[in-house]
Amino acid sequence: MIIAAGAGSSRVSSITPEDFARLARLVQAEGGLSLPASKAPLVRARLARRVRALGLTSFADYVDLVSGQGTAARREREEMLYALTTNVTRFFREPHHFDALCQRVLPGLVARARAGGRVRFWSAGCSTGEEAYTLAMLLLEAMPEAATLDVQVLATDLDRRVLAIGRSGIYPGRVAQQVPPLLLARYFRQVVRGEEAGYSVGPAPRVLVRFRQLNLIRPWPIMDRFDVVFCRNVVIYFDAATERDVWMRISDRMLPGSILFIGHSERINTADLPMFRGDGVTAYRKV
Ligand SMILES: C[S@@+](CC[C@H](N)C(=O)[O-])C[C@H]1O[C@@H](n2cnc3c(N)ncnc32)[C@H](O)[C@@H]1O
Incomplete structure (x- = not known):
């Protein structure tokens, strides 16, 4: 059986179940992403551009290339993961988490700082940085002098391109619909991006945020222990064993009493991972 071609990729051959299975094993090993056979059309559509960009005409050749050794293969494995991951995010996404943070968590942390x-x-799987800058703004609202204290937001992602956008701190005009007007005026400056007006994050939130490349399924060169971890809408793409492993490793990096916020469709089984105790909607305390 040949899995059907996606729209707009007619010059690239179809992907056989055998090649898809090889690709899925590689993607699982490199990025933890779980790719059931039902995702073959999506994978094919997303990778067809890479196949063409490399001057290849078949997925079999592409799978051979990414399975190889050496710099070109390693670089293309990165490109492959970037093409297959979803980077959708926004400022103040799932706002109930930020309400809980401000009401129940920040007062104690402000006193300590x-x-x-x-x-x-820690914003783990930060994509283009909106989550990390949201946290920085809330920290600044709670303690305007945060930059003079020992306060930091670590923002990590697998994908170097989204990290570059986060570091640039420049976002399109739709940010104005995501950030409350007072915070927009206080922490952003308007910039022109081509034809469109955009927003640049101001110096105060930038100073608090550090962007770093980090693959959650590889070793983590992180020495810090965290008070607050946001790992939202990331493990949703992992298989159950990888997801469990990531929660366990995150718990090792959390201080006792610290809090982890996860995505709206994610859950932690606290019977299986008793180091976490549920504390509100998709929020967990480290016991
Ligand atoms: C949908 S975005 C979530 C962004 C943000 N946390 C939010 O909820 O709005 C998922 C991010 O996870 C990242 N990601 C996927 N697999 C990863 C891995 N193995 N290690 C680190 N980041 C990963 C992707 O690159 C992507 O930027």
């Missing part, structure tokens, strides 16, 4: 203590946030 002002007493000279360390406060660490």
Whole structure:
């Protein structure tokens, strides 16, 4: 059986179930992403551009290339993961998490930071940085002097391109619909991007956020222990064993009493992972 070609990719051959299975094993090993056979048309549509860009005409050749050794194969494995991951995000996404943070978590952390203590946030799977900058703005609202204290937001992602956008801190005009007007005026400056007006994150939130490349299924060169972790809409693409492993490793990086926020369609089985205790909607305390 040959899996049907996607629209707009007619010059690239179809993908056989054998090649798809090889690709799925590689994607699982490299990025933790789970690709059941039902995703073959989507995978094919997303990778057809890569196949063409490399001057290849068949998926079999593409799978051979990404399975190889050496720099070209390694680079293309990165491109492959970038093409297959979803980077959708926005400022103040799932706002109930930020309400809970402000009401139940920030007051204690502000007191600690002002007493000279360390406060660490982590946006794991940060995509283009909106989640991390949302956290930075809320930290600044709670303690305008945050930059002078030991307060940081670590923002990590697998994908170097989304990290570059996060570091640039420049976003399209639709940001105005995502950020409350007061915070937009306080923490952004309007810029022109081609024909369109956009927004650039101002210096105060930028100072608090550090962007780093990190693959969640590889070793983590992270020494910090965190007070607040946002890992939302990332493990949803992993298989159950990889997801469980990521939650366990995140818990190792969390301070006792710290809090983890996960995506709206994700759940942690606290009977299986008793180091977490449910604490609100898709929020978990480290016991
Ligand atoms: C849908 S975005 C979520 C962004 C943000 N957390 C939110 O909820 O709005 C998922 C992000 O996870 C990243 N990602 C996927 N697999 C990853 C992995 N193995 N390690 C690190 N990041 C990964 C993707 O590159 C993508 O930017």
